[in-house]
Amino acid sequence: MKVREIEAKVLLAHVPQPDTYFGLRYNMNLYRGCQHRCIYCDSRSACYGIDGFDTEILVKVNALELLRKELARKRVKGVIGLGSMNDPFMPIEREWNLTGQALVMIAEFGFPVHIITKSDLVLKDLDTLRAISRTYASISFTLTTVDDTLAAKVEPLAPRPSARLAAMRVLADHGIQTGVTLMPVLPFIEDNEENITAVVEQAAAAGARYILPWMGMSLRDRQREYFYQQLEHLFPGLRQRYELTYGERYSCAVPHASRLYHFCETLCQQHGIVTRLPLYASPQPEQLRLL
C-alpha cells in the first residue's frame, strides 16, 4: 500500500450528540485508510470520501503538534475515541508510532480514552495505557469470530483473533478495562450460536469485562460493491442470497437477530460479562476539590 504524508487542519472532532454507547466526547484519527482490509469495512462508503481506501494510507504528519494545541484548549476532559475509521494499531503504526505518541500526550493531559482495535500491537503501549487507565481507558477488541481460518477470509490483513485474545488477556492482567465489540456479525456466515458461543467463552477466558453485540452489518454504495465482490470469490453463491434478503438496505440485521441477541445476552450473564460498556464517569465536584 502506498503511504502519503498529509497535513491535517483539525485533529479532535467533537461528537455532536451525547454518545451513550461508547461515551465519546471527541474522535481522533491519526491516519486515513486502513491496512487491515476487512471485507465488510464501512469506511469504504462514499460518504467518508476516502478515495483509494484499499490502495493508500495517509499519514497526518502534523497530528501530534495539533493534538498538543487542541488538548491544551479543551475545557472538558471527555473521552477521546480512537479506531472509528481505521485501526490505530495497523502495521504502519510500528514505523510512525503516532498512536503511541498521542497516547503519551493524552496521559500527560489527563484525558480518558476508548480504543477499538483488531491488533495485538496495542501492547507496545501497555505502560501508557496503564497510566491513562488511572483516569479511564477501555480497549475494545473487535471479534466477529474466533475462528482464525474464517477471520483470514473476512479480515485478511488484521492480526488473527487468537492474537487479539492473547493481547486482551495481558491488558486484563494489568488491570486495564477491556472487552469485545462483536460487530459486525455477518449474515449467513457468522450468525450462528456456535460462533457466538465461541466468542463469548473465549472472551470470558481472556478477561473481557464487556461484549457489545450488533447482530448484523451495514451495506451501502461502494462498500457494498466491494463486499459483494469478495463474497463471490470467498463464499460462492452468497452474494445472491444477500441481494435477495437485503436489496438496497443499509442496516442489515441477521435473520433471527432478536433470538441471537437473547442467546448472546444470556451467555454473557452466565460468564459475568455485561453487554453495555462501563462508561467513564467524570469526577464530581467533591472529588475534584479533594484532588
Ligand code: SF4
Ligand atoms: S480494522 Fe476496522 S477500519 Fe480497518 S479495515 Fe477492518 S473494519 Fe475497517
